[in-house]
Amino acid sequence: MTNFIELGLSKPCVLALAQAGITEPTEIQEKSIPLIFEGRDVMASAQTGSGKTAAYALPVIECLEQPDVKPRALVLVPTRELALQVMDQFTRFSKHCSLRAVTLYGGTGYETQTRALKRGVDVIVATPGRLYDHIERKNCDLSHIEIFVLDEADRLLDMGFMPQVRRIIAKVSKERQTLMFSATIDARIERIAGDFMEDPITVRVNPTQVEPKEIAQEVMYVTEFSKDALLAKLIAEHNMNSAIVFTRTRRRASWVTDRLKDAGIKAEEIHSDISQSQRERTLEKFRDAKFPILVATDVAARGLDIPAISHVINYDLPDSPDDYVHRIGRTGRAGRTGVAFSFVSDEQRHMVRDIEKRIGKSLDPTAEAKKPVTSAPRLSKPRRRRVM
């Protein structure tokens, strides 16, 4: 096992990590950080919870020691919540260095963001829509960007975001290093990435090493009618004091929250019908353990990083196995253990099979765990492109 100093990090960063309780690199950090320091374009497949944010944030912090008038690193993320989480990690890890960073996301006024941009920043963490607005308003100039990161690239490169992301990429300096972190890297993502990355090297960490080891997962076959009672029973039996319940729609999130309140359980909801400021307040209260159960839709919960979450309950199964992995990744954060329950109807058995294929193990508690379906490929020796 390599340590952070051996990976090339400086003492101030290592100290900040130690103060955050982080002493050993995770697999994605061990594999990506040296390549990033060499100036390679890196395409990394890594789940949330694997330490992927630090895998790029630490080299970015190290490479941006000399201040400049223009921003030199840009991190593009699909949601406001993820932007806040990423900024939180930049703030924690750059505690002993001077780094000016700003988050740009919608649903809130322009003034504070514009003022920060005008004062000068080193790192921008932004969602595509708001970043593009600032570019159009001539508030920010991406011509000095040295490191460009796409976080949750599978989301960023989907159809909805694609036109905006392409317009942003066109504004970023060509003399840059590009890093892409994605839960999955398929042929489509590789094709698109080929358009804006230079000879990228792919880094994969075996998802089966990250998820099932830390998160106990169980499916529960249940009728729609009995879900509410089962949920209340599970919460009581497991004495849950920090759990997130996922529903398929906003309306169902409200319904479940009301049923929990009826049962005397303190619960609050977050979804896209709730204003951004209210969502932030709710998350803050949840983080501070002011109430035990957060009911959420996928959109609202993306990027959520609350280490204390002990349980994830899929009241409704998500649409895709990738969403399942994202959801359960809200628990079992950074080496902690977690438990995920999924409510499944008989007609949804085929969805369980798809999830099992994705995670490489059986979700049937009586079945013996299957062997992982994938293994991490060996890295080829990287080509040196640029010395930093």
Ligand code: AMP
């Ligand atoms: P991420 O995968 O970026 O969502 O990170 C999940 C959590 O892991 C965050 O709270 C990080 O602060 C934490 N973390 C990052 N790197 C490490 C590490 N090497 N050891 C333990 N925790 C870490």
